[in-house]
Each structure stands twice: as structure tokens, then as C-alpha cells.
Amino acid sequence: MMTSDTLTTHLSPTPAADAVPIQRVARSPEWKQPGPARITTASLTKNNIGTVKRINQVVFPISYSAKFYDESLAPDLDEFNRLVYYNDVPVACVCCRFDKTPGSDSAKLYIATMAVLAAYRSLTIGKQTLALVLHAAASHKAPRISHVYVHVQVSNTDARKFYEREGFTVAAEVKGYYKKIAPADAWLMERAVTPEDAGHKEGSADRPIAV
């Protein structure tokens, strides 16, 4: 799904400056885990979609098309598609779409991407973001949402564990799901939306970006 846009952004304008090596300091065994984070979220707009692209670009091995991002801005997805801030820094985002069941007024919610930057993992940011999505799904009317599902690359055991903790189960293994990356197979993980999800809204202090 490479487009000319992603091509130009991948080619760095300043290779020499980018090559200046980072002087890394190794983590010691005494490394202390920070406490859980408080997050705030914002709607996706054409103005901040660049931030979403950037986060996805760093977290996922595949790039998404301009069309994907255009569709993510749809107003009826506003409650599901969020940019997540932690201490006013954009660190995560989630993009979903409806997968309507033909001949019925209910649908499944497909999580197309959910990304948390590596440096901000294990702070319950992903858990809280997913909780927001589930909350929105449980209270959504038209269409009514029965299930939430997601594809996880079979090499990504961390992600699988994460979703399992949140009540997802592997419904199927899709062979050759990915076209350009290896391994090409994916688990399809699914979870039913329960009425309890509607009451369960952690860290939802909703905050629009300050203009």
C-alpha cells in the first residue's frame, strides 16, 4: 500500500544528520516501572491526522494508504477513532470501521489499527484505549455492535497476550493475510460486546486538543 506520499516521507531529507549515532544507556535491573497513566483523547481531524500517520508509521511494519486515513475521519466513527495523549504528548491512536452483517441492523466493529508507542507501553494506555472503544461499542445504536475483532500477526505474541487479557479469543488463523510482510499469517481475535462494557469507562477524561 505504498503511495507516493509515504515514499517521500520515508526518504529522509537529512541522512547525515540522522546517522549521528545515539549514545545509549542500558537499562539496569533496578529499572523502576512508572505508575499507570492518565490519558486524554481527541477526535481525529484532517489537521491532526498527520500525527496518527506518524504513530502508525513507527509502530506497524506496513503503511496505510491515504484512503485509509480519509475514511478514518468519518463522523460516525468519531467515538471509536481516537488520538491518545499522555501528559499532553501524543502516544497512541486507534482506527476502527464497521463491518455490517448483511440483512441485519447489527454489525461487528473491526479494529484496523491500535498503536501505542514502544516507550509508552506497560502504562495501561492500551487497556484504557480499548476500554473506551468497547464502551463506545456497547452504547452504540445504529448499527448495534455485537462483536469487536482484530487481526494480529502471528509473530506478535505480545499483542495476542494483550487482547487475551482483555477477553478476546482466537477465532481463526488467516493464512496469507499480509501481502508484503513475513510472517504473512494472522490470528483473527474476537470478543463479544457485553452490556457491562457500557458501564466500564476508565480514564475517559475526554479532552479536545487545545486550539
Place this chain on the structure above:
Amino acid sequence: MSTNVPPKRVLPQKEAALFRTVLQMYETKLYKKGIKTADTILKKFPEHGETLSMKGLILHSMDRREEGLELIKKGVRLDLTSHIVWHVYGIAHKSEKNYEETLKCYLQALKFDKENLNILREAAQLQLQLRHYEAHVETRNTLLRLRPQLRQNWFALAIAYYLNGDDARALAVLQQFEGSLKNIADGDAELSDVFLFHVKVLESQGDNAAALALLEEKRDERRILDRVGTRLIRARILTKLGRLEDARESWQSLLRRNPDSYDHYRDYFASEGLTLDDPPREAKPRLLEALDRFVTLYPRASVPQRLALDVAEGEAFRNRVSPYLVSGLRRGSPSLFSDIKSLYQDDSKRAIVEDILMRLRENLASSNTVPGESQGKGEAPTTYLWTLYFLSQHFSYLGRSDKALAMINEALEHTPALPEILMTKARILKRAGDPYGAAQWMEKARRLDGQDRFLNGKCAKYLMRSGNIDAANKRLGLFTKKDAVSPGADLEDMQSLAYLQQEGDAWFRQGRLGRALKRYRSILKIFDDFEDDQFDFYAYSLRKFTFNAYLELLAFEDRLRGHPAYITAATAAAKIYIKLHDDPELAHEGDQAAKHNRKKKRPEAAANGNNGKAPEGAAMSSDVDGEGQTLLSTKEPLREAQTILSRSDGLTRHHLDFWIVVFDVALRRGKYLQAMRALQTAKSLQSDHPEVHVRVVEMTCRDFSACEAHVAHTIDRVASELAPRQSLERYNAEYLQRHPNSPSAILAAARALRLIKGTDGSEEVRSLLSQLLHSECVPDVETSSAALTLIGEVCGQSIQEEFRNSCRTRFPLASIFLRPEEQGGRRRDVDMLVDSAE
């Protein structure tokens, strides 16, 4: 006035009524009808001056200026003693902002109608605009005599006296006025300002005790409504009266209200006999003690903590700065570095800050804790991010680009989507001499948040720097009015000085002097507008009783041309005029550039399917002389420069660059005494500044024998005090020794050498400049780039290329050392990146 009306002015009843309608029609802007009616009168009385001038005025307001003015003048000639024709003539001048002439006409009109309130009021306004304070007093006296029942006429007279320096009379008027007041309503805001003004006059007269008494009395009567203002004035007067105990208390109570005001602390300490600006060593313990008290008193205020950092030294500094930094980093305050960097003037403080941050970074990375703190949880990841951010700014500020890049690259890997991080990368690259890479990173930062105006402006600024001027305007267009002719035109309307300066500089760097000059002159023009703006404010402030603010405005306007933005623009424009003087051919280069440009643009525009106008100089496309040719073709460039610069004379002292340019202009005009005065002012600012050194040598090299004998004598004497004419070379060498390994000193010495030895010194200049690239010399991209230009001028192209290659080895990141055509390629890359967003 009706005593002896000349017969030719008198109209029969019917026409007189028509004339009154003409007046009405003018006022209600029924211009066409007005002209018709005037013509009806003129048919019968073609020599009626008042009607003629009214017709002229209407035409003048209808964009038929010339024609209108002719008629007005004719009207005046036909009826020299009518106040109406003079008034009309004045109005015409006023609409052209020619205040001197307007006033003359009004005064003439007043001769024939001494008590015309309208004209009197307008004359008073004009007298203030032109600072005719004495005449203004008289006009205000007349107005008060005619309308004593109007409140505003009383203090308008008081202000007139005050401005004329006659405090005693001003006070007398105020007292008389205040004595006549009856039944004052509570919360009378107008009177509140009158009393504050009264206090101000007493203070200015030096009667502080009376000022204080009045202030306290009116405060207690609740007549003065501005509570904070009252407290400020009271504290100030108490200090002046030497009642320090009370003054201190007042400042303290003000601090309770706002513990983050630098000014209050300064004033408080002044009442303690202490100063915060460079305090003497023995006063420091007392200052610190007092500041610490404030820190405990106001734990949430950052100002006392920050002030303590200015004062403290050594270990005391380290103990204070460490928690200050950590709290800033935890809060994620993006401005922390700009808050701290002023401490870097002190090398030891800089080293301490660096040491603390480097340790902090290491601790956070290895154990995620802050040194010396043993709390349960680890730090938030953002603390580490802001630490890296601070360190990258720190190293970039100190010119250590590699270290800065290592830090910012790590920050980018840690948090890739925060605009601040990308912006800092852009800035590091800019400082490292890569304007193209910098612009690209700034554009990438901008794409993260399209609604951030600041980011957009920064992006445009960086595009200007990299010479992508059209792209910059495109970016600015995202935030300007959509129906404007071009983004640039809108920004000019909005009086954006920063934009005009940036774009002027960008054109200047490309050698498009006409365009650059146009932008600079727009800035100067905006300052003329600022000056005109005060005109309307007089009437407003009288009506609304805001004359205390008005007095402040007058003071500001009197120093208007000392504003840094004016100075910068004036200096930049003068530099262009100097270039034009030194090389008159430059005036015609614009023609070729324009021609060349037109040729080049045409196929492109066709390919774009554009109307061909939009891409070319988007800023000023509506403009006939987009290239600024008329400005360039001036016959007397130095005079123009002199005129611009002289407007700031006496208003600026601390702007070294300004005095250097004043010198350059005066020297070329042969005004040696003026040049000498400018040079001495510059020298008194920074006697060893590289630019000063070059000018001293330039001055001393000159031959003054052509001047009048006594001038030559004086100059020779003063010049020989500056530098020894016989041994300038040694003087130059000594200068270099005083500043070993300083890039700008090396460059200055090379320029001086060129002045002393001419072409004979080219080899020496070359070897001197090559020192710039030695390892012991502080690396400095800007100076090396200027040296590259100089070496080209002195030693020719092949040696310049050699030097260019050495520069590239020394500054691998700096794209400004690429050959011009390679830089063109980089510039096109930037354009492509900007376009790819559309």
C-alpha cells in the same frame, strides 16, 4: 463674522438654501446629488468660492483628487476670507495625511470664524499630532472659555498645560475643576482617571507628599477605581519619599496578589536597598535569604525560585537549580531551556546545568529514577523525553551539533510524533548550516498539527531561510484571509512586521535587491501608519476619559523610530542603498532577473494550467512594480539611507549594527564628523566588536586632506586616537592576539588586512582565513560562510573552491558550503516536499 460679509459671497435665499443642502449631501455622502446641486448654484454664480470649493471637496472624496483639488484652490482664491473654503482646503490636506498644511488651513479658517468649535477642536488635535504644545494650550483655553460646562474641556486644558511642561497651571485648572464638582455618583470612572492624572501631575512637579496625600484621600473616598494601579503608584511614591518601611509593605502586598511579577520583586528589593541586576558579592547572601523567604511564602510561584538562580553561585546554585530543572521536566514545560539559558553567561553555571542533566539522563535511562530521590514508582516516560529535549537544545546552543543530534535522534525514536521534537531537529540543522534540511524537518513537524499557527509560521520562516519563498507564502496562506490578493498582501495589511522582514531578508540573500527593498520600505511605511494612528486617539481619549493611557501613547510615539523592528528594517534597507552606491550597476540587475524569471516561469505555468500569475511572486502579484525597480533606480541612494536612518537618531543607543551602518553611509557621503560620531558610539557599546575593528581601520586608512583644513585637522586627531595610522598592520595583529581562535575576530582581521594592503595582501588574507578551519578554532558556520565570500572576492575562484572544500570537510552537515547549483537542487527537494502535501 456677519459684520462685513463681502457681497460676492452672499447668495439669494434660494441658492443659500441649496448651498446648505450641498453641505448636508457631502456629510451624508450623497456625492452625485451634491455635485448636481452645486452645479445649479454655479450656473448662476460661477464665481462663488464656497460652492466651488465644496464641489471640489466632493470630487476629491470621489477619487477625482486632482480635479477636486483644483476646484478647491480656485474656490480659496475667489473668496480668501471665507472660513468655509479654508476649512475645506484643510479637510483635503487632512485626507492626504498632510497635517502641517491642514493645520495652516484651519488656523486660517479660524481667523475668519474665531469661535468655530469644530475647527477649534480639530486644530487642537492637529497641534498635538505635530507637538505644537504652546499653541495647543491656547486653543484649549479658547475652547474652555466657549464651553466651560463641558467636563472634558477642563482636563483637556489641564493636559495641555501638563504637556507644555507647565505643571503649576495644570494643577490650578484641576483644582478649580474638582472644586466645582457636585453630587458625584459612586463609581464615576471618568473622575477616577482625572484624580489619577492629578496625582501624576503632582508627582511630576516633585510634590510627592501632596501626591501621596491626594492618592490616599481619593482612594479612601473610593473615588479612584483602579485598585491595583493605586497600590502601584502608592508604593512608588512611598519609595520616592524615603518611607521605605511603608514602601516595602506595599510591594509585599502587591506580591501577595501576584507573586510571579519580576517587576514587583525588583521594586521590593530596591526599597530594601538591594538590586537584582548584577548584585555585588556581599549583598548576595541577604538577597538569597529574602528570596528563599518568598519561595516558602509562595511555593507555587516560579519567579522567586528563578531569581534565586540568578543570584546563587557554586554549590548553592547547584542545590537550587536541580529541583527547579526536575520540576520543569516533570511538568513537561517546553520553554524550560529558554528560561534557563540566560544563566549560561556564567560558564560555571552552564557546566553545572549540563552535569545535572547528563546525570539525570543516565539515571532515568538505567533505573528510571531521579538522582537523590527514593520514591516508590519510576518516572513517567515523558520526563526522559523532556530531558533529551533540553539536552539537545543545550548542545545546539553551544554549537555542538553532533551531540545535539545524538540527543534529538534519541528523542525522535522515543516519541516520534511530538512537533516540538521535530522542530528542535530543524533548529539544530539550521544552526549547523543546513537551511534546506531544517526547512524539511520543520515542514514534517507542521504536518503533525495543521491547526497550529505558531508551527505554521515557523515553517514559513524556515522556508524563507532556505530560499523557498513561494513555498513559504503557500504555507502562510493556510492562515491568511482566503479572499486576499495573496497571503503576503494580507499579512502586509495586518502589519506583520516579522513577515515583511523575513521575506525581505530572503530576497536579499538571493540578490533580488529591489524586492528586498520593497519589503523593508513596507515596514518603514507601517511605522508611518503607527504615527498617524495616534491622531484619532486624542478625540477618543477625551470622550472616554482615557487620557492617562493617551499620555503613555504619546510617549511611545515620541520614541517610535527607536523600536527594534524599525531599526532592523532601516538598517537592512540602508545596507541595500550602500550596495547601490558602491555598484550602481546593481540597479539594473533586477530588470534581467525579472526578464529571466518571466521566461522561465511561462512554460511552467502553462504546464500547471495555472493563470500564470499565481506562482510568480505570489506576495505582490497585484502590484505593478513587483521587482521594486523604481526604488532601485533612485539617483541618490545614500541620501535615502540617510533619511531613513536619521529618523532613529537619538532614539537608539544599544543597537550596534545601526551605528555601523550610520558610519558606512556617512563615510561614503564624505560626512567625516558624522561618521566619527557614529563610530565612537559603536565603540562605546563594544569596543572590540569585529565590525567596529574593521571600521576603525577603514576610517584610519582614509585620506582626509581633501576636506576643509579645520575638519581635516579634527578628524586626523580623532582618527589617530582610534588607531595608529603608521602601524595599522601591527594594530591589526594585536587585535587578533587579543581574541585568539575567535572566528569573527579572524574574519574581521582579514577584512582589515584587505583594507590596509589592497590586492597585495591576498595571500595573507587566504592564510589568515584558513585558520578558521583549524581544529583549535571554535567551529562557526556563519563566519566561515562569510569568509568563503570574502576569499572569493580577494583571491579568485580557484582558491575559493579550495576553501569551500575545506569547509565541507570541517562542517559535513552544512549545506551552505555546497556549490550554488547543488544548493539549487536541495532547494527543489524542499519545494517537492511542500508540494507533496497538497
